[in-house]
Structure formats: structure tokens, C-alpha cells
Amino acid sequence: MGNRFEFTVVADDGSWANEQIDKAIAEVQRIEKLLTTFSEDSQTNEINRNAGIKPVKVDEEVFGLIARSLKISELTQGAFDITYGSIDKSLWNFDQSMTSLPSAEVAKQSVRLINYQNVILDATNTTVFLKDAGMRIGFGGIGKGYAADKAKLLLQAQGITSGIVNAAGDLVSWGTQPNGTPWTVAIADPDQSTVPFSKLNISGMAIATSGNYEKYVTINGKKYSHTIDPTTGLPVSGIKSVSIISPSAELSDAMATPVMVMGVKVGLDLINQLKHMACIIVDDHNKIHSSHNINIKN
Numbered sequence: 363m364g365n366r367f368e369f370t371v372v373a374d375d376g377s378w379a380n381e382q383i384d385k386a387i388a389e390v391q392r393i394e395k396l397l398t399t400f401s402e403d404s405q406t407n408e409i410n411r412n413a414g415i416k417p418v419k420v421d422e423e424v425f426g427l428i429a430r431s432l433k434i435s436e437l438t439q440g441a442f443d444i445t446y447g448s449i450d451k452s453l454w455n456f457d458q459s460m461t462s463l464p465s466a467e468v469a470k471q472s473v474r475l476i477n478y479q480n481v482i483l484d485a486t487n488t489t490v491f492l493k494d495a496g497m498r499i500g501f502g503g504i505g506k507g508y509a510a511d512k513a514k515l516l517l518q519a520q521g522i523t524s525g526i527v528n529a530a531g532d533l534v535s536w537g538t539q540p541n542g543t544p545w546t547v548a549i550a551d552p553d554q555s556t557v558p559f560s561k562l563n564i565s566g567m568a569i570a571t572s573g574n575y576e577k578y579v580t581i582n583g584k585k586y587s588h589t590i591d592p593t594t595g596l597p598v599s600g601i602k603s604v605s606i607i608s609p610s611a612e613l614s615d616a617m618a619t620p621v622m623v624m625g626v627k628v629g630l631d632l633i634n635q636l637k638h639m640a641c642i643i644v645d646d647h648n649k650i651h652s653s654h655n656i657n658i659k660n
Contacts, residue, residue, distance in 0.1 A: 364512060364531035365506050371517060372524035372540050373547050386513040386527070397501045399447065406499060410447065410596060414495030417501070425488045428481065431504055434616045435478035438632070441620035443592050447498030448475035460579045463586070471593030476592045484510045507570055510534050517561045527611070531590060532569035534611040562656075568611035572618035573603035580612070589622050599622050600646055603609025607640040607656070615640075626651050 373379035409418045420428075421493045431444045449472055464472070478494040492499065501508070507531040514534050524537025526545060535545040541551055544565035550659045562569070574587035586597040604621045606614040617639070621629035626643055633641040633653045640656040 367506075367509075367513070367530070368526075368528040369513070369517075370526040371522045372537065373495075373522065374391065378475050379469075379522070382517055382522055385520065386642040387540040388516050389516045390509045393505070393512060397505050399498075399500050399522040406501065410493060410498045413492035413497040414527060417482070417487070418436070418490050418491035418492035418632070419487060423490055425485070425490065426485065427484055427501070427508055428490055428499070429485075430612070431481070431501075431616070432478050432481060434504075434613075434620070436491055438617075438620035438624065440478060442503060442616055443476055443478045444477055444499045444501060444503070445476045445481060445497055446503070446590070446592060447500035449473055449595075460581070462581060463596065464495045466594070466596065471595070473590070473592055473595040499507065502617050504612055504616040504619065506530060507532050507568070507611035507613070510568070510615075519576065529615075532568070532570035532611055532615045535564055536566055538565055553648075562607065565606060567606045567607055567609060568614045569605055570614035570618045571603055571605040572622050572647075574601070574622075586620070589619055591623050598625075600625055601629075602646060602648070604629070607642075609638055613639070616640050644655070 367390055369383045371379050374594055385401040393400065396404060397406050399406050399410070403408065405420045406497060409420065428444065434442045446558050463469070470621050475494055475497045480497060481499065482491040482493060510527040510532060511534060514525070514536060517525055518536065524539070526533055526535045533547065538544055544563040546561050547564050547569055548561050551570065566643070572583060572589065574589070579586050586599065589598045590596065591598050601622050604618045606613045606617045606621065608617070620639060621633065621643065624632065626645055629643065630641060630651060633639055640655040642656065643651040645651065
């Protein structure tokens, strides 16, 4: 998935535990094959190839993930949108060659095909149809969280009662550490990604962080995140990082980016209306904002 997955399990028999981890790795590889846009024979690319042409029959698993993605798009008023795949990558390479932002008009044109409402699902036939030619879906904002959840479920089914699946910082945990204490996660300082600014006990929960410190470009002294606002086509600003805590890695993964797009006030207002979900935001001035009923340990 272009990301590093790490598996931690608590067990008495090391060789047995490694066998279970191997099964979890195989599960992640299976999901990657299903969802990737880097393989011509993936179901994702089959959907994209037939954009504006015809519906494509997919596995129920893929259909379900797309259906849940569209629900999150509705919830976030389009701030999360799997049709981001149609964005013009030539405008947004976020490397040393990027020395200026496109004009507002060019940026807006680059996102003209991003519209989750043009993804047509047929539950009876489990088909997916992208209405406009050139549309493309991608699971970069939800796929690794989904894979982490599936790996966790597989490990639990094999008898692993405690563990962590860490999908490049999006992680889900269950059970306890070997000494019986809860699993604790550190949230990185956005200015020093290897330095934590707080710790949280998250046993039985999942956490995902979206930040501008992983991939960005600096133009005229201002840092621009790789996160693009799908309504304007321009990079979001105002927030350095968003961490979402919920029972599901898929949901935490999917909600982190839209909160960055929505901004501190609107993002927190949304999270505070949702059950079993919490949020920590670090803004551009290093001020920490958190949703209700969250316990941050420094």
C-alpha cells in the first residue's frame, strides 16, 4: 500500500505468534491487490477504466467500502471524497520543482471531476459506475485504515487476545500490554515528527493522524500541506495535524483528512456531534484544540 505496516502481538509461543502475523500480512496484501491503483487488474482500476462508459461489478467487500466512503462524504459535505483520483497530479507534485501555486481558476478546474455524488451504486447487482469520463476513485484516505481493521479481526479470530496493527501511524489496538496496562500511543509534534507532544491510552480503540509534516512544499516562506480542498483545488492551511480516535481504524483514517479541510471550528463541531469519536488538532500557531471528553497526558 506504499506504507509500512507493523504488527505487535502478545503471546506465550513466539513461533505460533509469528505464524499468525504472517497470516495478517497476507490479509493486507490481499486487500492491497483489491484496492490498489498501481495494478492494472485491480477492481479499482477496472472501475476507473469504465468511467462514463458502464457500471462495473465488484466484490461485496469493495462495494461495502465504497458505500461507507460515500456516507463519510455526505457527513463531511464532500471534504472527504474518494473521487480525488481525478485531480491533475502535474499541478500537485509537492517536491522541489514546485515553486508556485496554480491560479485559483486553474486549481478549481483541476478538481472539476471530484464529486462523490457522481458515484452510482447498485446494491442489487453490486456494481459501481462513475458517471463522468475521466473520473477516478482511490482509497488513499481510507484503505490503510480498512486494512488495519481487517488484519486485527483476523488476528483476533486466530486467538490473539492483545495486539496492535500500525499502518504507517494509523493504528488499532486491542487487549493490554504484557504487564496488563493499557496500550499507550504518542502523538507526534508536527514540527518534530519523531518527538511526541502527548500520550493517550487507546486500548480497544484506533487512532489516525493527518498532518502537513509528512508531505508539503514551502513557497515564499509559507508551508502548504499536500492535503487539497476538493472544493477549491488549493492546499488547506491553518492546521498542522489532526488526530482522530474512534473504535475503527477505517473511520479514524477517513475522518482525519476532512477535519483538516474543514478547519478547527467546523471540524471540532462535527466531531463533537459524533458518538465514540474524539479529536486533537494542532493549529498553525501550535495551539492544541481537542474535542469534548478527551484526556490528553503530557
